[in-house]
Every structure is written in C-alpha cells, then in structure tokens.
Amino acid sequence: MAKTEEKTVPPVTLVDPIELSELDRDFREEIHSMPNGEELGACFACSTCTAACPIANSWDYKPHQLVRMILLGMRKEVLASDEIWLCLTCFECQERCPQNVRVTDILFDCKNLAAEEGRIPPNVAELGKELVEQGQLYVITADWEREDLGLEPSLPGLQTEEVRNMLKKSRTGRMLGEDD
Amino acid sequence: MPEYNLYAGCSVPANYPNYEASMLRVADSFDMELKYMEGVACCGSPNLRAIDYEGWLKVNARTLAIADKNGNDIVTPCNGCFGSLKDVYYHLRHNEDYVEMVNAELASEGLEFTGDAKPRHFVEALYTDIGIDRIKENITNPLDGVGIAIHYGCHLLRPKDVTEFRPEILKDLVAVTGAEVIEYPLWKQCCGATVLPVDEPLAIRLARDKLKSMKDAGAQFATVVCPACGNQLDLQQLDLKNTYGEEYNIPILHYPQILGLAMGLSEDEIGLYLNRVPAEPILEHVSK
Secondary structure, three states: OHHHHHHHOOOOOOOOOOHHHHOOOOHHHHHHHHHHHOHHOOOOOHHHHEEEOOOHHHOOOOHHHHHHHHOOOOOHHHHHHHHHHHOOOOOOOHHHHHOOOOHHHHHHHHHHHHHOOOOOOOHHHHHHHHHHHOOOOOOOOOOOHHOOOOOOOOOEHHHHHHHHHHHOOOOOOHHOOOOO | OOOEEEEEOHHHHHHOOHHHHHHOOOOOOOOEEEEEEEOEOOOHHHHHHHHHHHHHHHHHHHHHHHHHHOOOOEOOOOHHHHHHHHHHHHHOOOOHHHHHHHHHHHHHHHOOOOOOOEEEEHHHHHHHHHHHHHHHHHHOEEEEOOOOEEEOOOHOOOOOOHHOOOOOHHHHHHHHHOOOOEOOOOOOOOOHHHOOOOOOOHHHHHHHHHHHHHHHHHEEEEEEEHHHHHHHHHHHHHHHHHHOEEEEEOOEHHHHHHHHHHHHOOOOOHHHOOOOOOOHHHHHEEEE
C-alpha cells in the first residue's frame, strides 16, 4: 500500500548529523582553559542564554547551541560561524545563565581563536588597523567645536605612541602585518 | 575636594565635546577635580578584545597603571572605556599570571599595575562621592516632571560582578533633576552599537526596538551615559526615517546635559546645539 512505501523516505532530522571523525576533542579543553571558560562544562543546554539574547532569532546557531558545539568539539563550525561576530557583547546571556557559564566571554575567546586563524570580518579588521596606526579609534577633527565649548582643541594628555607599540607587538600587529 | 584621573577615551572628545564640556562643568560645581590623564590613548573598545585579548589587556592595564602612580580613581564618561577598564581590572585581580605578564611589559615605562586606582563611571562617582542630597541643593532650575527614558548601556550594567553598577544610581540621578523617569519594557536591552561594523541593518533594527519601546511608554526625551549608545540612538533616528519610514523625534541627551540645565547652566554651556535630534524642546521644561 502507498502508506508503507512512504516509510522509505529518510526520517526528518532537526539538525544535520555530526561526523564524529571531524570533531576536535581538544577544543573543549582549549576554551575551558581560557580565562573565562571555567564553568563551560556546567552548561546543560537549558537555553536561558538564547531566551535572553535580543538577536538569537536571526542566528542559525543559537547561543546555547554554540556552547553545546564547543563541548562537542565542533571547532571548525564555531570558529567559522557568523554568530560569534554578530554577538552584541551585551552580556545578557551571561548574566542570566543559571550555571554561571560566561557565555559572552567565551564568545570573545572564540573570536580570538578565529582571529588567530585570520578570520576577522573586514570592518573589524579595519578597526584593528586604526588602533595600530593611530592608537585610537576616533581622532578629533572638529577642534572648533571643542573650542566653542571652552575645551582644549586637542585632547589633553593624549599619547598614542606606547599603545601603538604595544599593539604592533601583539596579535593586532601580527594579523595586519604591522609587526616589526 | 576629591581628585580623579579623567579618562576621556576617544569617542567623547572627538564626537561628543558637548558631553565632555557639560560633564566638566557639572563636576566643577561640586568641586570634583577631574584631571585629564597624561600619556594615555584608546581603550580599544570591545572590538580590540574580540581580536586581541592580550593586546587589550595590556593597553588597559597600562592606563590603570598610570592612575596607580597617584592612586586616584579613574573616572570615564564612556561605557566602552568603563567596560574595558573594569573588565581588565577584574581579570587582573583574578589572575596573578596576567598581572605578572602586564607588569613585565610595563616595567620599561616605569609603570606597575597595583590595583590601587579603581576605574569608575562618571555618574557612579557623582552619585557615590557627591551624593543625591548635595546634588539636590544645587538644583536651581528643576525640570517640570517631563518624561525621560534612561538608556543605561550594556557595559555599564553587565556583567554585574564586573561592573558593580546598580541601575538605581542613574534613576535617582535623573529624578533629582525634577524629571520623571519613564519605565519601558526594553530598558535593559542593547542599542546595537557593537554590531554596527558587522551588520548595519541589524544594528539599526536594535536602535529602532529601543526607541519604539521608549516612545510607546510615553518618553519625550531619553538620556545616555555613553557616546556609542548616544550615537546609536541619536544619529540612527535619521536612518530610521529612510529604512523604516518612522519618525521618533526623541532627543537624546547626555546625562550631564540634563543635570547641567537643572543646575542653571545655559544651553550653550552644555552644547545643546550639537545634539543631532534637536534637543531644544527640553528647554521648555526647565523652570526659570
């Protein structure tokens, strides 16, 4: 009968199956050992973080899924995801986590690992470049506005050299090919 | 006369000199001596933390160490700077290895992070060190109960164990001016500023959510204590006209501008003419 024939259709799955051989078991330990990763293993995927996230509805991977993916060792998928860069860093997820998992901080750690592999959205890389080149993100251009308000035309005490040197020697400089 | 290390950051001096000027004038009235920090630059914002944790740790540890030289607390008008400095302060206080690492780097400049000087937001220092009672005594031109919504900004409030900021602080500071604090459902939500370089339409949507929630609750004005949040809520109102065909007309004032008016400062002294959404309507609510 027609009804039994339908059973040959593959069952509907909610998520694509994971290829076990592609998992990176060290990823979990890598994040766990970072300064904010201590409570990582306490996550039981209750989704409170996702409920708290103002933009989770536009994410393919929800915050609780990203944490689960880290625990499973899905290094490639997590570090290549747009979500880690879309994170608002509003700390709502982290604040509400009943298990004290530092979700936002962990996403910062993921961004650092992605950056180390050269994966940085162009506009964010541009900001890094500005920091290395000028030691600040915003430079005063309208000094007359400041003077009209009785302020010094340039920022008193500003010294960018040391910050630029520090960043040149650091990952920011290395990534941008600005290191000596 | 309490003395502070003023860390102005880069966005306030470059984009919001009206915030800077009104803060300095208000502080001056209370004998808070805000001295610009010598030899400092940018905090790097959360964007630096995202790509370079160590670099972010070092540049902010350097700022903290410069303040440690005289031990006076750091005061900043920017949530981004506050968040970075507070977060780095927290991380250093919880990790000896990091202290060793940054101090090895800072030694060449004769600097050392000791943790004596604490990073604080300007409004918190105002509230704690001056106090509502003394502020009240200085209110000469109170506002007439006009509805003002507060946008706190994420990095002022969270993570709570790091920032140690209580929302009541800003609520009390607004109420003491005579204004009515408008409660609105999305008061804790992000303005979307951080995601602006990555996804502009998303950032605009978040600004819209925020402004709509304020407007629906009856707010006539809104106040911010962060240049990035200010930029998002003020400037994006122009983009919202284009993308959503919606007009909110909610003037966004930096908190010291509101307090300044209630303390009798003129509109020029607080640089009201630099606000993007015309903020002059607030003048109608200041009693003379």
